[in-house]
Amino acid sequence: MIFQNFIGLLLSLVILIWSCDYAIKTSITISRVFKIREIFVGVFIIALGTSLPEFAATFQALKLNSEGIVAGNLIGSNIANILLVGGIMLFPVSRLDLGNDNKSTYLFFLIFSLLFFLFIIIDLNIGIKLGFVLILLLVIFIYFEVKKPKLEKVEESQNIHQSTYFLIIKILFAFIVLFFSSRYFIDFAKDMTKILGVAETTVGITVVAFGTSLPEVIATIISIVKKQNNLAVGNILGSNIANIFGITLIAILINGEINYHNLLTNIDKWLFLITSILFFVIIYLRLAGKLLSIGLLLSYMTYFTYLYL
Secondary structure: OHHHHHHHHHHHHHHHHHHHHHHHHHHHHHHHHOOOOHHHHHHHHHHHHHOHHHHHHHHHHHHOOOHHHHHHHHHHHHHHHHHHHHHHHHOOOOOOOOOHHHHHHHHHHHHHHHHHHHHHHOOOOEOHHHHHHHHHHHHHHHHHHHHOOOOOOOOOOOOHHHHHHHHHHHHHHHHHHHHHHHHHHHHHHHHHHHHOOOOHHHHHHHHHHHHHHHHHHHHHHHHHHOOOHHHHHHHHHHHHHHHHHHHHHHHHHHHOOEOOHHHOOHHHHHHHHHHHHHHHHHHHHOOOOHHHHHHHHHHHHHHHHHHHO
16 A cells, blocks of 8 residues: 555655646647747746646635635635745756846735735735726736737747647646646555655644645746746746735625634744735845755745644
């Protein structure tokens, strides 16, 4: 039984890595064929795919009337994306090579984070009306991102009209494989820890929390290896934005409303704000390096230890 679970765990991890790599390659092709900025692809394509585990966890938690898990999933994933995924991203690079035309994207990220901080610091029921406001803000964000100038230097080796549907199929296929491989990775990990006698609470805190962030981690590592800094940054930005809007809108659609204020501790709320501002400063000033990377990773480990000791 242990051997079978170990093989399943290893196999699902290998498939997860492959699907992320396949999604990255396809996304790079999309950015070149359609002359789209790479950070845009990272924010709107890769981030959406890597956020699927968080969306699935949200849906399952709401079915079980566990709003606390929903709130924790959103805040915890965003903090993990910045401290854990961001820390990994910054380790191998001495300076982030990002385009000047992406600064408004960073600003949108900061505005959305500050707005969501108000939602969680104030005792507020987020219902249908605020849901429409969120959708409007998302539409405005997408409009300004799409309106930005396209890339000038593009490889002309592919025919756009002939490859459009094929590229869509490829990216959807990668996301489907990514979703199920991450799901099975979590399932096999749960079974493995149960066999080894680890408490179920510990499993949820460690394996599930890490499992839902694993696609972002792998996608970021692959992006850095391929020297695609814009994709890596876009993945983190997009995943956090997707969590704020996607998880909240899912909660509104299923439950009618959600109140984050009563579901989160003050430390969670303020750490969300601090990490969001910190990441904005890092990418705006293009900071990087091993020292900053280690600082972020140690901060995440300290936060993780504080919560669950």
